[in-house]
Amino acid sequence: MPKVYLGMSGGVDSSVSAVLLKEQGYDVTGIYMKNWSKDLPGMKCPWAEDLADAKRVAVQLDLDFEVWDFEDDYKQKVVDYMLSEFQKGRTPNPDVMCNEQIKFKLFYDRAIQNGADFIATGHYARVGAAQDIESATAPASNHCSVNNIRLMRAIDENKDQTYFLYRMSNAATAKTIFPVGNLTKPEVKALAADKGLDVATKKESMGVCFVGEVGMKDFLHEYLETQPGEIREIETEKVLGYHDGAIFYTIGQRHGLYLGGGLPYYVVKKDLANNIVYVSRNLNHGLLWTNQLKLENLHLRTDLPTSGKIQVRLRHRAPLLEAAVVLRESPQAAVKDEDVRRPRRRAGTASCPEEATKGSSKLGELIFTTPIKRPAPGQSVVFYDGEICLGGGIVAE
Amino acid sequence: MIYLDHAAATPVSPQALKAMLPYFTEDFFNPSAPYLPAKHVREAYESAKDQVAHCIGAKGVDLVITAGATESINLAFTASHHKSLVLAIEHTAVLAAAKSKKYDLISVDKFGLIQLDDLRRKLDDEVDFVSISLANNELGTIQPLAEVSEILRQARQDRLQRGITTPLYLHSDASQALNLMDINVARLGVDLLTLNAAKCSGPKGIGALYLAHGVKISPLTVGGGQERGLRSGTENVPGVIGFATAATEAKAHLSYHRKQYQEMAKVLHQELARIPIVAQHIENVKHDLNLGISQPIFLGNPKHQLASFVPVCLPGIDAERLIYKLEQQGILVSTGAACAANKGTKSHVLAAIGLSDAEIAGSLRISLGSTNNLDQIRQAAKIISDIVLREYFRVQNSLQGIKRASKLDAKNDSPVKTGTGEDALVENFAPEDNLENSYA
Numbered sequence: 001m002p003k004v005y006l007g008m009s010g011g012v013d014s015s016v017s018a019v020l021l022k023e024q025g026y027d028v029t030g031i032y033m034k035n036w037s038k039d040l041p042g043m044k045c046p047w048a049e050d051l052a053d054a055k056r057v058a059v060q061l062d063l064d065f066e067v068w069d070f071e072d073d074y075k076q077k078v079v080d081y082m083l084s085e086f087q088k089g090r091t092p093n094p095d096v097m098c099n100e101q102i103k104f105k106l107f108y109d110r111a112i113q114n115g116a117d118f119i120a121t122g123h124y125a126r127v128g129a130a131q132d133i134e135s136a137t138a139p140a141s142n143h144c145s146v147n148n149i150r151l152m153r154a155i156d157e158n159k160d161q162t163y164f165l166y167r168m169s170n171a172a173t174a175k176t177i178f179p180v181g182n183l184t185k186p187e188v189k190a191l192a193a194d195k196g197l198d199v200a201t202k203k204e205s206m207g208v209c210f211v212g213e214v215g216m217k218d219f220l221h222e223y224l225e226t227q228p229g230e231i232r233e234i235e236t237e238k239v240l241g242y243h244d245g246a247i248f249y250t251i252g253q254r255h256g257l258y259l260g261g262g263l264p265y266y267v268v269k270k271d272l273a274n275n276i277v278y279v280s281r282n283l284n285h286g287l288l289w290t291n292q293l294k295l296e297n298l299h300l301r302t303d304l305p306t307s308g309k310i311q312v313r314l315r316h317r318a319p320l321l322e323a324a325v326v327l328r329e330s331p332q333a334a335v336k337d338e339d340v341r342r343p344r345r346r347a348g349t350a351s352c353p354e355e356a357t358k359g360s361s362k363l364g365e366l367i368f369t370t371p372i373k374r375p376a377p378g379q380s381v382v383f384y385d386g387e388i389c390l391g392g393g394i395v396a397e
Numbered sequence: 398m399i400y401l402d403h404a405a406a407t408p409v410s411p412q413a414l415k416a417m418l419p420y421f422t423e424d425f426f427n428p429s430a431p432y433l434p435a436k437h438v439r440e441a442y443e444s445a446k447d448q449v450a451h452c453i454g455a456k457g458v459d460l461v462i463t464a465g466a467t468e469s470i471n472l473a474f475t476a477s478h479h480k481s482l483v484l485a486i487e488h489t490a491v492l493a494a495a496k497s498k499k500y501d502l503i504s505v506d507k508f509g510l511i512q513l514d515d516l517r518r519k520l521d522d523e524v525d526f527v528s529i530s531l532a533n534n535e536l537g538t539i540q541p542l543a544e545v546s547e548i549l550r551q552a553r554q555d556r557l558q559r560g561i562t563t564p565l566y567l568h569s570d571a572s573q574a575l576n577l578m579d580i581n582v583a584r585l586g587v588d589l590l591t592l593n594a595a596k597c598s599g600p601k602g603i604g605a606l607y608l609a610h611g612v613k614i615s616p617l618t619v620g621g622g623q624e625r626g627l628r629s630g631t632e633n634v635p636g637v638i639g640f641a642t643a644a645t646e647a648k649a650h651l652s653y654h655r656k657q658y659q660e661m662a663k664v665l666h667q668e669l670a671r672i673p674i675v676a677q678h679i680e681n682v683k684h685d686l687n688l689g690i691s692q693p694i695f696l697g698n699p700k701h702q703l704a705s706f707v708p709v710c711l712p713g714i715d716a717e718r719l720i721y722k723l724e725q726q727g728i729l730v731s732t733g734a735a736c737a738a739n740k741g742t743k744s745h746v747l748a749a750i751g752l753s754d755a756e757i758a759g760s761l762r763i764s765l766g767s768t769n770n771l772d773q774i775r776q777a778a779k780i781i782s783d784i785v786l787r788e789y790f791r792v793q794n795s796l797q798g799i800k801r802a803s804k805l806d807a808k809n810d811s812p813v814k815t816g817t818g819e820d821a822l823v824e825n826f827a828p829e830d831n832l833e834n835s836y837a
Contacts, residue, residue: 052717059721064795 001027004177005111006120007103008032008065010053014122015199016188017179021120022061024179029116030058030065033107035098036075038222053199060197068110070102077101083223089272090378091250095164100299104168108175118177123161124154125389126181127173130302149174151301151389156184163316166382166392167299217248217256229275231257234268234285243277246270251376252288289371295381295393298327298362302390304383311384312366312392314375320384321372328363364393399777401730403596403705403766404534404573410598410767413642417600420635428632429621442634445641449605452644453571453590454581460605461614461627462637466572466593468617469606470494470528472628473568473589475615477526482519484511484529485749486536491528491570492745499523508698509538509750513548520552525563531571531585532578535746535762536697537706539578542569546586566612572596572604576647577655577703588612592644594636598767599643603636658704658765661774665707665763668778669693672711672785690789696750696760707763710752714759714788722784728777731762 004021008014008030021028032054037047051067058065078097085092103121111119130148151173154160168176180188192200220226226245233240241259243249249256253267257279265279268287280287304310304325311320366381375381375395382392409417426435428442446457463469467490474481474494483495485502486509501524504515511529520527527549532539546567553565568589571580576597582590590607594600608614620629647654676690696708711719716732723730732744747757765774 055717056721056724059718060725062791064791065718 001025002117003027003029003115004118004120005029005031005107005114005116006063007107007122008054008058009122010050010057010199010202011122011204012192012197012199012202013124013180013188014054015057015197016183016191016195017120017122018057018061018063019191019195019197020179021177022063026118028061028063028120030054030063031107031111032065032067033102034067034069034071035102036071036079038219053202057197057199068107070106073106074098074102083220085378086220086247087224088378089247089270091376092378093164093380096167096380099165100167100169104165104172104176108172112175116175118175119172120177120179122180123165123178124156124159124181124185125162125165125178126152126154126387127176127178128152128387146170146174147302152181152387153384153389154178154181158317159185161316162384162389163313163380163382166301166380166389170301173301220245220248227275229277231259231265231277231279233265234278234280234287235282240265240279246272246275246277249277251374288374290374291368291371293366293368293372293375293381294396295364295366296362296396298364298391298393300362300383300391302388304390305385310390311386313382313384314372315379321368323366323368325383326365326367328365362393363396398727398729399773400768401728401763401765401777403768404537404762404764405731406595406601407576407598407766408768409600409639410643410646412646413599413639416642417635417639420638424634428634429623438634442632442637445637446605448641449592449637449644450607452575452580452648453592453607454583455607458625459607459609461608461624462632463604463606463628464602464633465595465604466490466570466591467604469591469593469604470568470570472606472614472617473528473591474498474526475617476564476566476568476589476612479525479563480521480523481526481528482516482524483527484540486533486538486746487528487530488534488570488572489745491530495528503529505538505749507750508701509533509536509696509746510698510701511540511545513541513544516545516548520548522556522561522563524565526566526568528568528570530573531569531580531590532574532703533697533746534573535744536708536750537573537703537764538697539574539701539703540569541701542567542585542587550586564613573703575644577651577658577705579648579651582607582609589614594640594643597643597647599640600636603633603640605640654767655704657771661765661769661771662699662704662707664771664774665709665778665781666695668775668782669709669711669785672782675782676786676789690786694756696747696752705765707765708760709763710747710756710760711785712756712759713792714785716759716761718788719761719781719784722788723781726780726784728780730781731764732760 004026006014006018006021006028008018009032018028018030032051034047034051055065078094078101081097082092082094108119128150130150147170149170151162151165151168153162183191189200224245224247226247228242228244229246230239231241231243232238241257243257249267249270251267251270254264257265257267259265259279263281265281266283266285266288267277268280268285269278270276271278304327308324308326310323310325312323313320377395377397379395380392381395383390420438420441424434424438424441426432426438428435428439443457446460446462450457450460461469461472463472470488470490471494474497477498480499480501481495482501482503483491484505486505501519503519504512506512516527527545529540529542529545531542549565549567556563556565566588567586568591569585569587570591572591572593573596574580575592580590587607588609589612592605592607594603614627616627616629618629621631623629623632670693673690673692691712694710694712696710697706720730720732743754743757744760747760752760
């Protein structure tokens with residue numbers, strides 16, 4: 001019986017994953033990953049209830065169940081990263097970081113060390129082998145099986161979570177099962193109800209766990225020092241009002257400005273040096289739109305199409321957009337363009353794109369045929385070739 | 398459903414509910430309003446307070462009605478200005494209230510009984526408040542409060558003799574005890590006493606704080622000056638009516654209930670004690686299985702324990718798993734205080750009586766009550782011991798699995814013969830113990 005360690009969050013997706021894996025004959029151990037949380041009055045991550053829900057399902061299915069504590073790592077690699085990004089005026093995506101650093105690195109490593117054949121999570125995504133997908137063209141890199149593994153979009157287009165998974169390593173992907181990736185959310189819920197799982201009707205958790213229900217702004221207030229400053233209209237430089245810290249605002253944001261009635265204002269620019277937030281009523285303002293986008297910290301899962309034509313997703317659940325991608329050499333990176341796009345075939349695992357991208361901060365640029373609404377710096381842009389997730393990068397300034 | 402968690406909550410008694418209902422609808426008036434129907438509500442409220450007070454040998458005017466034991470405890474601690482001494486196994490409400498000022502913990506023995514010597518040792522002149530629960534909420538251990546109050550009386554005398562006038566109050570949280578003990582504030586010698594309706598078949602969200610004459614507390618909520626200005630806010634009339642009815646009822650049936658619970662507890666003790674004996678039998682059949690089954694440890698000392706409490710430690714078992722297994726069989730039981738159980742933190746009570754982390758993880762709190770009868774308990778006891786055995790097999794099987802895997806890894810050896818524990822269990826356990834059939 002192949003041994004699987006399943007990350008169980010207490011939600012319906014990982015619970016149904018447990019049911020499916022068990023039915024498929026795996027030897028399943030449920031793991032609750034304890035992440036960092038801050039207990040402040042009125043600010044509570046519901047982890048204790050989630051843990052109880054996860055354990056209840058595991059026990060119901062007669063699975064072994066353990067709690068693995070990743071609190072310190074999570075604090076360091078996810079929370080601190082997030083805070084430092086906000087401090088720089090950027091809008092980070094902690095879920096992407098959590099998947100890369102915690103779930104598909106630490107959890108994966110520990111599971112493999114414990115003798116797991118696979119890990120599994122309740123994410124909506126699929127894993128496929130390149131041969132099956134690109135049927136005819138058998139890749140030359142057969143010796144590197146990790147190289148043939150593809151992260152693929154979920155069947156349920158509305159729930160697809162590859163946007164958050166694009167940075168998980170190919171090595172982990174090769175050993176990962178996404179049991180609900182072939183199902184739609186309604187099917188998952190129906191299955192949960194059918195199996196008598198109490199979590200079938202559980203309210204879906206939204207947002208970042210450790211922030212809880214109070215929202216990101218209140219959370220940041222606890223950690224980052226901010227100064228009140230002016231909100232100015234970009235066209236006139238007129239002071240329209242005041243904000244309580246420029247870092248709390250994101251480009252494109254229209255809520256929470258408290259500028260009174262009338263037509264809404266949009267945040268178009270942040271001047272962090274002078275602590276000024278610039279707004280405009282003009283939704284067509286040049287700063288809100290762009291034809292091209294500079295990316296940094298690229299994570300490429302596989303070779304990009306030689307044409308450079310890909311589809312990209314700017315936000316979770318946003319529609320796929322056509323774009324051309326150009327890779328650029330980063331100043332400190334020793335790897336040449338050529339190496340990144342077409343890694344030289346060498347012996348052993350060194351030919352995995354993973355290896356080629358490691359250790360250097362890759363830069364890239366996307367060119368769009370029609371202007372897109374500019375995503376905030378720090379957000380992720382994820383690349384696709386049809387069903388296949390090619391990787392992605394983080395929006396630079 | 399068999400409910401075995403009466404220490405967490407009790408269903409409102411039908412009489413109490415019936416008594417409350419008119420005060421939600423036709424007799425809804427504000428007791429402070431000037432017209433006659435409101436005056437009648439005021440009279441009903443005051444008489445209900447008297448009734449509650451009579452249950453503990455006090456008068457209605459000695460009580461402050463609160464929204465439950467936690468509020469009563471917080472209010473009680475306003476009497477402390479210098480340093481408090483609290484028992485190490487107190488409810489978290491007491492510990493949290495104590496921690497807001499200077500405090501020290503008094504240790505307990507392995508039964509959860511106060512170590513009076515420790516109290517004497519720590520009772521310095523700075524101490525102005527001592528809080529000792531009448532009966533513990535996880536172990537049911539009943540504290541010798543009369544002895545405690547005698548120690549405090551002597552300390553007061555000693556202080557006065559030395560010209561020290563710092564007051565020294567004794568507060569007791571009697572939340573768990575009202576329906577199982579004949580409480581009399583004079584006999585106990587307490588200055589403040591916390592009561593909770595929800596633990597004795599009254600409604601939730603209502604409690605009381607008894608104050609002896611001369612005890613000075615400060616209000617936590619101010620406003621219209623209700624409850625002698627000590628707890629403002631429009632009175633919870635139906636709550637107090639329900640509280641009074643339930644408390645009076647409980648008092649009337651005290652010894653009858655106690656006897657019933659003692660019988661039920663005996664059944665549980667006997668059945669759970671059989672676990673290793675049954676296992677022994679299975680073990681003889683499958684002697685390559687070393688199940689690591691230990692004798693259950695019954696916590697607390699029955700001589701000083703509420704009759705309804707059966708706290709038990711099952712070494713090697715994950716009690717949380719038992720809870721989820723049992724709920725599937727319609728048996729509701731808990732590991733400890735609901736507040737602590739939900740937060741994934743280990744019980745400070747069980748740690749204080751010297752249990753190891755593994756023993757704490759294997760501890761169940763069974764608490765009996767008005768919803769139980771002897772037949773139910775017999776049935777529940779069998780199901781619990783059956784599930785405990787199955788858990789021992791599960792743990793053993795996964796251990797064997799690990800051993801087997803590592804042996805296979807090391808060399809291509811033939812796997813260790815394990816035998817399936819589950820089969821052995823079903824074969825050797827009497828048919829009526831078969832889970833699927835025993836409980837409908």
